[in-house]
Amino acid sequence: MFANIINALANFTLGDFLDILLVTIILYSFFRLIKDTKAFQMAIGLGIVGILFLITQWGKLVVSHWLIKIFTPFLIIALIILFQVELRRFLTTIGSHSFRRPIFLKALTERLEDVFLAVDYLGSKKIGALIAIEKEISLKGYADRGTKIDAVISKELLVSIFFPHSPLHDGAVIIQENKILAAGCLLPLPASHNLGEEFLARTRHLAAIGLSQETDALVIVVSEETGTISLAMKGRLKRGLDKERLKQYLLDYLK
Numbered sequence: 302m303f304a305n306i307i308n309a310l311a312n313f314t315l316g317d318f319l320d321i322l323l324v325t326i327i328l329y330s331f332f333r334l335i336k337d338t339k340a341f342q343m344a345i346g347l348g349i350v351g352i353l354f355l356i357t358q359w360g361k362l363v364v365s366h367w368l369i370k371i372f373t374p375f376l377i378i379a380l381i382i383l384f385q386v387e388l389r390r391f392l393t394t395i396g397s398h399s400f401r402r403p404i405f406l407k408a409l410t411e412r413l414e415d416v417f418l419a420v421d422y423l424g425s426k427k428i429g430a431l432i433a434i435e436k437e438i439s440l441k442g443y444a445d446r447g448t449k450i451d452a453v454i455s456k457e458l459l460v461s462i463f464f465p466h467s468p469l470h471d472g473a474v475i476i477q478e479n480k481i482l483a484a485g486c487l488l489p490l491p492a493s494h495n496l497g498e499e500f501l502a503r504t505r506h507l508a509a510i511g512l513s514q515e516t517d518a519l520v521i522v523v524s525e526e527t528g529t530i531s532l533a534m535k536g537r538l539k540r541g542l543d544k545e546r547l548k549q550y551l552l553d554y555l556k
Contacts, residue, residue, distance in 0.1 A: 429525030
């Protein structure tokens with residue numbers, strides 16, 4: 302084994318270096334994507350299986366190695382099934398990567414205070430709201446399902462959209478850069494969630510989780526029952542936020 306390692310180092314080329322670098326970038330990007338999700342623990346488990354495969358091969362543990370080798374094809378299929386959401390988001394992120402991000406962040410942060418003021422007001426009045434903020438993955442496909450607004454973000458406009466009996470109050474508002482792109486939009490519901498039975502009928506919260514699983518968007522939810530403010534990102538929901546905590550989470554994630 303050591304002889305093979307020495308031989309590999311002696312014949313190391315620039316192509317080998319680029320190959321290792323590319324694999325490292327792919328793995329780093331994937332693990333960064335699934336960090337703080339259940340998929341991360343699954344990835345660790347698969348990594349342990351991979352280490353056992355190498356140990357049994359190097360140690361000439363024939364039966365153990367054969368057993369792991371037999372199950373390897375099934376593990377690959379399981380990997381695709383278990384990580385389908387993460388893989389889809391990973392590939393979409395690559396396809397949607399944009400060099401306009403610094404400009405986008407500046408334009409968005411200039412109008413975020415209006416978003417926070419609107420959310421704080423809606424929460425205090427127990428008016429339900431669902432606001433999706435685009436990051437790098439485009440939300441145009443979801444915006445096309447709603448009513449086009451294309452107006453600069455303002456507290457007054459957001460409050461009027463979600464005000465009871467407004468034609469658009471039941472759907473989601475989609476924010477792109479410093480504009481409200483559309484309102485009354487339908488968002489995808491998640492295949493599974495861990496909110497508990499008390500959230501089974503809360504479509505806004507489920508839709509927020511669903512969109513944050515499919516994309517890298519941030520989704521703000523205001524409960525019309527309690528006025529509680531929640532934030533969905535990376536398929537998880539942070540509940541019971543005040544204006545300052547919401548602002549901190551949102552700015553940290555966007556930057």
